[in-house]
Amino acid sequence: MSSRLIWSISVLARRIWFRATLFSIAAVATALLAIVVTPYIPADLSTKIGADSVDNILGIIASSMLTVTTFSLSTMVSAYSAATSNVTPRATRLVMEDSTTQNVLATFVGSFLFSLVGIVALTTGAYGEQGRLVLFVVTIGVIVLIVVTLLRWIDHLSRLGRVTETTRRVEEATLDAVKAWRKSPNLGGKALDADSLEPRAGDTPFFTDEIGYVQHVDAAALAKIADEIECDVVILALPGKLASPARPLGWLRGALGEDVLDRAAACFSIGDVRSFDQDPRFGASVLTEIASRALSPAVNDPGTAIDVISRAMRILYSWHEAIGEAPEEAVYRRLNVATLTAADLFDDLFTPIARDGAGLVEVGLRLQKTLAALSKLGPQFHSNAVRHSKEALDRAAAVIQIDADMERLRAAAAPIIADGKHIWAPGAED
Structure with missing residues (x-):
């Protein structure tokens, strides 16, 4: 199975209708299961269940689930609107892909269809006495599932669409x-x-x-093409890059026919918006969008920007820790791919915050302290930390008019910059 097909399936599985469809199919199949197993149920057991008990329970489930589903959908739409207006529209997709919300809606819709099919089958007399017993047992299980789902939904509603919760989801995706x-x-x-x-x-x-934007690159398919034609392939358009007929996605080392070029271009999935899956820089830019909106005069929430700086620090620590886990040799030797560096992530995560928070000393202090901690991770991290520390100080100096505030910022930057010289200790891990 190609990586593109796997990626397409994963994208499909995160759509809100997908789980609801699966649960609905399972609910209908479960309701009809009683007809199949009826011949295997002893007749004397069915006499212990009241004739109308299942009908009444299914009627209650059908009416209540329809109401609860409508309420949940309206709540979900309100959460999407809150995420769009209070956080950033780019983060709304992560809220829409929330597994808890999708499971809740799927459970409610599936329970409604289960009860509806059960009522119809009972009305037509398809079950018989033994079938009623099976339907009753399954209905009890459905009730338990509904109760558990409602309790989870109540707890989840307190966080759905909130700034902190949405920011956490962006961090996890990044x-x-x-x-x-x-x-x-x-x-x-x-x-x-x-x-x-x-x-x-x-x-x-x-x-x-x-x-549009490159959302996914099927490197395995490109490597297969390269092996077939015995030619190296250069991939220039990484996920997140804007693609157009005027900009090459890459090139092949040699003169080849149109059929091979079309096969190579087909390995790139192009969409209207960027995707989080293969694009770490997109998640980083969405995080800084949240911070920039929080620092705008209309919102004036420096606490959220400080929270984003802490999350940016965790992302860069994860990048550093993962360096040792990277394989020593390339899996696809014929692929030459434009690389992603720590400098790219530093620029995406810290430049907008330093620009929009230049006039706030509390934001500047947290930024300098974070850069000081990151500077200890090796020469590559230190050089980027020095660069961003100097840029942040220059931006602050152009806005802040209180000398005491600038002195505090310079003192916080002192562990990173010492007379313009690097203070990183040789031998530290890169």
């Missing part, structure tokens, strides 16, 4: 993408050298006919 990238760096291929970002003489670029 951490997953970071770990996936570090586990298989450069999509499993070799890192592309900086001097190889332009095609050489004899290289054949391939393009897409669509305009």
Whole structure:
């Protein structure tokens, strides 16, 4: 099974209607199961169940589940609106893909259909006395499932759509993408050298006919093509890059036919919006969008920006820890892929916050302390921390008019910058 097919299935499984459909099919099948097992139920057992007991219970479930489902849908839409207006529209997709919400709605819809099918089958007399017994037992199980789901839903409603909860989901999605990238760096291929970002003489670029963002790259399929034609492939358009007919997705090392170029271009999934799955920088940019909105004069919530800085620190720590887990050799030796560096994540996570929070000393202090902690992780992290620390100080100096505040910021930056020289100790882990 190709990675593109697996990715497509995972995207489909996160759609809100998918679980509801599965639960509904299971509910209908369960309601009709009683007809199949009726011949295997002893006749004397059915006399212990009242003739109308199942009918009444199913009627209550049908009417109540319809009401609860309508209420839950309205609550869910309100949570989406809150996430869009209070956090960022880019984070709404993660709220929509919340597994608890989808399970709750699927349970309610499935219970409604189960009771509806059961009532119809009872009315037509399809069950018989033994079938009523089976339906009664299953109905008791459905009631237990509904009660447990309602209790989980009540607890979940207190957090759904809140700024902190949505920010946590963005952080988790970014951490997953970071770990996936570090586990298989450069999509499993070799890192592309900086001097190889332009095609050489004899290289054949391939393009897409669509305009949109690269959401997924099927590296395994590209590697298979490369092995078939015995030719190296350069992947320039990483997930998150804007693709268009005027910009090559990559190129093949050699002059090849249109059929091979079309097969290579088909390995790239293009969509209207960016995806969190293979794109750590998208999650980082969404986090900083949350911080920038919180720092806007209309919201004026520096606490959320400080919270985002702490989450950014955890993301970069995860990037650093995953370096040791990365394989020493590329899985696909014929793939040469544009790489993702710590500098990219530093720029995505800290530049907007330093810009929008330049006038707030509390935000600047937390930023400098975070950069000081990250600077101890090795020369690459230290050089980026020094760069962003200096930029943050310059931005603050252009806005802050109180000398005491600037002195506090300079004191916080002192562990990172000492007379402009790096203070990283040789031998520290990179």
